Amino acid sequence: MSLDSVFRRTFNRLSIAAALALLPLAVLPSSAHADQLADVKKAGELVVGTEMQFAPFDFLEAGKQKGLNAELFEALGQEMGVKIKFLDLPWPSVLPGLEAKKFDVVAGPIIVTKARKERYHFVSPIAEATVALLAGAKDDSISKPEDIAGKTVGAGKGSAQLEELKAFAATLPQKVTIREYVDNNQAYADLAAKRIVAVANSLPNISFVAAQKSNLYKVVQPPFGKKSYFAYLGRKDADADSLIAALDAALTKMHDDGRLAALQKKWLGAEMDVPKGDFEPTW
Template sequence: MSILAGWKCRLVMLALCAASVTAHAEDQLAKVKKAGELVVGTEMQFAPFDFLENGQQAGFNKDLFAEVGKEMGVKVRFIDLPWPSVLPGLEAGKFDMVGGPLTVTKARMERYTYTLPIADATDALLKRANDSAVKQSSDIAGKTVGAGKGSAQLDQLKAYVATLPKPPEIREYVDNNQAYADLAAGRIAAVANSMTNIAYVAKQRPETFAVVQPPFGAKVYFAYCLRKDADSKPLADAFNAALVKMHNDGRLATLQKKWFGVAMDAPTTMPAPNY
């Protein structure tokens, strides 16, 4: 090999190495900043977090992500999907993070990177307001109840009903609104979901629905999630920094009061999940 050919070979190798370093350095946060856009996968059938109002997105997530976007200097774009498609979409790289939000569980923490909590996600039951047969959670024994397909609330419900003397039949719903419609029509006796979600539904339709007290689930929190890899950590860190700032200046509590009716505990460090 001639000296000139040798130098050409070295230059090619250096260029390839530089390209590799640049690609490696461009983590998910860098990609979001470069695109000027944070892409979020969600299901817009989960009030008060995400829902459609006159065909337009509304809810806590829209307001919170708008604030986070301002802090990060990027726009936010949501992709609306059926819930069973959201986590597979994240893993396939179709968007940067999930805005569900999700309950923080041990199993999910092993698979995904979570942001800091943004609300209480303790599981409870919604019943018909005029149903005197369901006064406490254990009264669903032997009845038919609903929960979201693929949700952590469904997992908690299954664990709870296994403790009852006569476990109820569980119907799984892709669309929470369909579960509430079946409840209102008397086709099921209750719907299991987060206290945040069902309290909002009962508040909107007090003549139709009521919350069964106390909640039956373990104390858990809602948070958003990203892929569990090194490239996603800088994005999670930037998101968490924005959340802590919102916590400290009161913006997070303001949004919680607006959408949940009350400010909720939202730890600024990740608590260990109860299950």
């Protein structure tokens, strides 16, 4: 860019700022009156950030999005009268992207924790999320969660499942080596290749993987994590309150008329008893 261009751009910015300063306060836009729901309705589109490597909620099949999220958000969009646009992103960038207002809400879904409730505004839960272990189908050395003592286990980078694994590993008599993966499919591939002995993830996720490839994987019972739930979320600010309230109302309607239960059965294998509305997570 030339020095002349820089000068002109700087001058234009200063001119605009000076002009705005001369306007009556009544005609200046006020962020206090911003309304994210109104913006979404005006655009006719709800932009959703997610990671499409999180089956059975979001995954790609022949290059097309599949899973519970796609069908559930389609129904939510119909209830709200807007189209849904998904953005497929590496998981560590999803929450920062939300905070930077790159999209409207996060599909994920994400485990609801006390710390996250202080930072984000959650919609009602859509599924149970208690953390468990996926191990090799023929690995007789892993028959209960405690058997990972002294071994190497994987989990999603930046995930609540990773934090649960770390907390559980700290209670064991031998050190657990933990590998962090940006992509859950990479963790499952390393498990199949015996580079790790188990992957920590939420029960619906690993149950789906084990059902799809029972020759490679098994679910280790019982789950080791604390009882928890998955939910969608948005930013926790006054602008976003109206959008989250509208999503929650639409989801509650689906909960009451049985559509949520039907999607749980289709994608998670069973109907799940989840709280409606606000609730206090256990951790």
